[in-house]
Amino acid sequence: MRDAEPASKAKRARHGVSTRDRLIAVALKLFTERGPDRVTTAQIADAAGINEGNLYYYFKTKQALVLVIFDRFEAEVDRLLESPRRDSADPAAYATFLREWFEIVWSYRFLYRDFMSLLATAPELRRRIRAISARLRAPVKTLMGHMRAAGLIAISDEELDALLANVWIVSTYWVVYLDVQEGVRALKKAHLEWGIKQVSSLFTPYLTPLAREWLDAQAATT
Amino acid sequence: MRDAEPASKAKRARHGVSTRDRLIAVALKLFTERGPDRVTTAQIADAAGINEGNLYYYFKTKQALVLVIFDRFEAEVDRLLESPRRDSADPAAYATFLREWFEIVWSYRFLYRDFMSLLATAPELRRRIRAISARLRAPVKTLMGHMRAAGLIAISDEELDALLANVWIVSTYWVVYLDVQEGVRALKKAHLEWGIKQVSSLFTPYLTPLAREWLDAQAATT
DNA sequence: GTCTATAATCAGATAGAC
DNA sequence: GTCTATCTGATTATAGAC
Incomplete structure (x- = not known):
C-alpha cells in the first residue's frame, strides 16, 4: 500500500x-x-x-514523489497482466494487449527515457523495472508459442528468441525514439498506430498463409 | 574546427x-x-x-565539455560515412558497416541514454543528433535497395520502410537496453555480437535462397 | 492543510597568485 | 598551465505561524 x-x-x-x-x-x-x-x-x-x-x-522528499508515480506505473502493468485474455492464441487478443501496453509506455515514458537520473536517487528502480520487464515478457513468449502451435507463425526456436528480444526493444523504445529523435511531443493516435505497426511488422514475415487469410478477413470486416 | x-x-x-x-x-x-x-x-x-x-x-563551461565530446562522436560517424564501401550490395560490406556503427554507439551511448539531460543545457543537440541519424539512414536505405536489386532479399516497399525503422530503433537502443534493463556495464565482445545478431535477425526472414546459400558458404569459410 | 520564512547544501563558475 | 580561494545562484528541505 x-x-x-x-x-x-x-x-x-x-x-x-x-x-x-x-x-x-x-x-x-x-x-x-x-x-x-x-x-x-x-x-x-x-x-x-x-x-x-x-x-x-x-x-x-522529491524522490518519494517519483516512487509514487512508479507505483502507479507498476499498478497499471499489474492490471494489464491480470486481464484474462493472455492465454489465448487469438491474434486479436495480442493486438489488444499490445495497444494497452503501448498506452502505458507512452504515459510513463519518462521512466525509460530518463532512467539514469532516476537510478541515481532511487537505485531500487533498476530491480523494479527489470522485474516488470521479466513479468511482461513471460506472457508474450507464451502467446508467441501458442501462435506457433496454432499454425499462425512459422518460426524456429532460435528465431523466436531473437524475435522476442526485438519485440521487447521496439515496444519499449519506439516511444523514446519518437520523442528524442523525431521530436514528437504529444501522443496522437497516429503515433500509437505507428508503434503498433512497427511491432506488428516484426511478425509479418513469419505469418503463415492461414494467419494472412485471417488478417485479410479481419481487415475486410473493419 | x-x-x-x-x-x-x-x-x-x-x-x-x-x-x-x-x-x-x-x-x-x-x-x-x-x-x-x-x-x-x-x-x-x-x-x-x-x-x-x-x-x-x-x-x-561544463556544456563546452559535452559539446566537444559530441564533436568527436560526429567525427567518428563522418569517418564511417566517408569510408568507401557503402555503395556495395555485398552483405559483407554491410556487416562491417554495422559493426563499426555499433562500436561507436557503444562508446558514446550516454548521448542516447541521457539525451534529455543534455538537451536541457544544449538544445542544439536535438538538431545535430537528428542530422546524424538522417545521414546514416540514407546509405542504409540505399544498401537495402541494392540488396533487393541483387536478389538477396525479397521485400515489398512498405515492408522495407518498416524494416528500416526497426533496424534504426534496434541498432540505436540495443545498447541502452543492455545497459538499463540488463545491467550490462562493460562491453564484452559477446554483447557486440548480440546486438549485431539482433539486427541481422530483422533481415533473416526476408533473405532469398540465393542469399542463404551465400551466407552458408561464408559460414563454412570462417 | 496551507502558508511564509529560512536553513543547508552544493554545483558551476571566476579572480588572481604562483 | 596550474593552483587556492571565493562567489553566486539554484534547489532541496525544515520550522513554525496561521
Whole structure:
C-alpha cells in the first residue's frame, strides 16, 4: 500500500481532485516534458497551484514523489497482466494487449527515457523495472508459442528468441525514439498506430498463409 | 574546427597525453558510468588529476565539455560515412558497416541514454543528433535497395520502410537496453555480437535462397 | 492543510597568485 | 598551465505561524 491516501480526508478544492492527486498528475506531466532532473519542487508546487512548503507536507522528499508515480506505473502493468485474455492464441487478443501496453509506455515514458537520473536517487528502480520487464515478457513468449502451435507463425526456436528480444526493444523504445529523435511531443493516435505497426511488422514475415487469410478477413470486416 | 587544440603546445605530463585530452577521456568515462548530470566538474578534474579551477582553463563551461565530446562522436560517424564501401550490395560490406556503427554507439551511448539531460543545457543537440541519424539512414536505405536489386532479399516497399525503422530503433537502443534493463556495464565482445545478431535477425526472414546459400558458404569459410 | 520564512547544501563558475 | 580561494545562484528541505 505505498500509494495509500493520508488517513484524513483530502480536500478537493479544485476540479474535485485532491491536492495529493493533483501533485502527482502535475509532476508526471512536468517530468515527461522536461525530465525529472530539470523540474524543481518549486515548479511542481507552482503548477499545482500550491506553495512549495505545502508540497513537502504530502511528499517528504522529491524522490518519494517519483516512487509514487512508479507505483502507479507498476499498478497499471499489474492490471494489464491480470486481464484474462493472455492465454489465448487469438491474434486479436495480442493486438489488444499490445495497444494497452503501448498506452502505458507512452504515459510513463519518462521512466525509460530518463532512467539514469532516476537510478541515481532511487537505485531500487533498476530491480523494479527489470522485474516488470521479466513479468511482461513471460506472457508474450507464451502467446508467441501458442501462435506457433496454432499454425499462425512459422518460426524456429532460435528465431523466436531473437524475435522476442526485438519485440521487447521496439515496444519499449519506439516511444523514446519518437520523442528524442523525431521530436514528437504529444501522443496522437497516429503515433500509437505507428508503434503498433512497427511491432506488428516484426511478425509479418513469419505469418503463415492461414494467419494472412485471417488478417485479410479481419481487415475486410473493419 | 570546434575540437581544435589550444594555440600553445599542450603539456603531456602524464601518460604522454595532453591535459585537455585527458579531461575529455575522463569526462566521457564518467558520463557513461553515471550520466552527465550526476558527474560534477570537481569529480572530472579530480579523476583527471588536476584542480577544478584548472578545468575551467580548458573548458569555460561544463556544456563546452559535452559539446566537444559530441564533436568527436560526429567525427567518428563522418569517418564511417566517408569510408568507401557503402555503395556495395555485398552483405559483407554491410556487416562491417554495422559493426563499426555499433562500436561507436557503444562508446558514446550516454548521448542516447541521457539525451534529455543534455538537451536541457544544449538544445542544439536535438538538431545535430537528428542530422546524424538522417545521414546514416540514407546509405542504409540505399544498401537495402541494392540488396533487393541483387536478389538477396525479397521485400515489398512498405515492408522495407518498416524494416528500416526497426533496424534504426534496434541498432540505436540495443545498447541502452543492455545497459538499463540488463545491467550490462562493460562491453564484452559477446554483447557486440548480440546486438549485431539482433539486427541481422530483422533481415533473416526476408533473405532469398540465393542469399542463404551465400551466407552458408561464408559460414563454412570462417 | 496551507502558508511564509529560512536553513543547508552544493554545483558551476571566476579572480588572481604562483 | 596550474593552483587556492571565493562567489553566486539554484534547489532541496525544515520550522513554525496561521
